[in-house]
Amino acid sequence: MSKKKISQVRVQSFGKKSDIIFNILVALLAFSCIFPFIFVIIISFTSEQSLLVHGYALFPKEWSLKGYTYLADLKGQILQSLFITVFVTVIGTLINVTFTSTYAYAIARPNFKYRRFFTIFALITMLFSPGMVPSYIVMTTLLHLKDTVWALILPMALSPFNIIVMRTFFKRTVPESIIESARIDGASEFRTFTKIVLPLAVPGIATISLFAALGYWNDWFNALLYIQSDNLVPLQFLLMKIQSNIDYMTQNASLSANLSGGMASIPKEATRMAMVVISTLPIACSYPFFQRYFVSGLTIGGVKE
Structure with a gap:
């Protein structure tokens, strides 16, 4: 294989790797933008007692609809x-x-x-x-x-x-x-x-x-x-x-x-x-x-x- 073809293969390989890296970075950035809102939704479905005892958590101990029920009134x-x-x-x-x-x-x-x-x-x-x-x-x-x-x-x-x-x-x-x-x-x-x-x-x-x-x-x-x-x-x-x-x-x-x-x-x-x-x-x-x-x-x- 000639040096030119080898360099082209290396450039293509580097381009694929860089695309993967940038895609991962963009995905992480997108997730960092969406995650706070997802966390807020989870908290809105958490019971007040669980929030007082355990604090904010992604997987609360007890779920509740009382926040929405109060607003529904x-x-x-x-x-x-x-x-x-x-x-x-x-x-x-x-x-x-x-x-x-x-x-x-x-x-x-x-x-x-x-x-x-x-x-x-x-x-x-x-x-x-x-x-x-x-x-x-x-x-x-x-x-x-x-x-x-x-x-x-x-x-x-x-x-x-x-x-x-x-x-x-x-x-x-x-x-x-x-x-x-x-x-x-x-x-x-x-x-x-x-x-x-x-x-x-x-x-x-x-x-x-x-x-x-x-x-x-x-x-x-x-x-x-x-x-x-x-x-x-x-x-x-x-x-x-x-x-x-x-x-x-x-x-x-x-x-x-x-x-x-x-x-x-x-x-x-x-x-x-x-x-x-x-x-x-x-x-x-x-x-x-x-x-x-x-x-x-x-x-x-x-x-x-």
């Missing part, structure tokens, strides 16, 4: 809050993606006269925030949106970061020649955007949709500021209130014998973990549907000129 409030959260997430994501994509498309076009001004304007709003007090005054006094569902949607209806991502995505993936051809054929700007640009920008749209949906799903601060009605409380804020009530009752259980007896039946740790599972599982299940577009959209849209 509040199913009326939880279902109402879940409906509000789903409504806000869906409508808010649609509004956010619409505003973001149209803004980014405008500043990505070289024939738009004020594209530099609006690009700098978006960057300034991303770097400098007006603060909580001016935002509160605008929402409550100027727009009169306090204690309405729009107070949960409009504060996050436009994302400067997503605008910059989509702007770069449009400039790098949508050839100017295609847009010029559409204009020559007599297509309007709106028709060009909806029929030609958007189908080419599906990876970018999916990326910013995931960012927006995640932001709306996890938001509780706007509810703390603007929502007083129990019928408009989102899921994350309701779970935080349940957690605060459990902590308060735990700290003040000695004030009343009846309260103390009631606290003995509340699985505090399991309930905390059950709330984490309830708030995390739905949005985690949505990731596989976006995964097809997420990586390409994020990498292409994140490249700077």
Whole structure:
């Protein structure tokens, strides 16, 4: 066998070994990301007595559904809050993606006269925030949106970061020649955007949709500021209130014998973990549907000129 063939065999052998090593490393990294959530699920099904005696364990001595049973007793409030959260997430994501994509498309076009001004304007709003007090005054006094569902949607209806991502995505993936051809054929700007640009920008749209949906799903601060009605409380804020009530009752259980007896039946740790599972599982299940577009959209849209 010649030296050239020997070197090729060695290179192929080394390539296979390196692939195996990298696959193992990626698998370990993936497992390290999934394991904490699996551990939380296990704890949520562990009995309170087992947690007090043996602590956290992968294989608990005693299993229990009391954490979920306690939350099931509040199913009326939880279902109402879940409906509000789903409504806000869906409508808010649609509004956010619409505003973001149209803004980014405008500043990505070289024939738009004020594209530099609006690009700098978006960057300034991303770097400098007006603060909580001016935002509160605008929402409550100027727009009169306090204690309405729009107070949960409009504060996050436009994302400067997503605008910059989509702007770069449009400039790098949508050839100017295609847009010029559409204009020559007599297509309007709106028709060009909806029929030609958007189908080419599906990876970018999916990326910013995931960012927006995640932001709306996890938001509780706007509810703390603007929502007083129990019928408009989102899921994350309701779970935080349940957690605060459990902590308060735990700290003040000695004030009343009846309260103390009631606290003995509340699985505090399991309930905390059950709330984490309830708030995390739905949005985690949505990731596989976006995964097809997420990586390409994020990498292409994140490249700077």
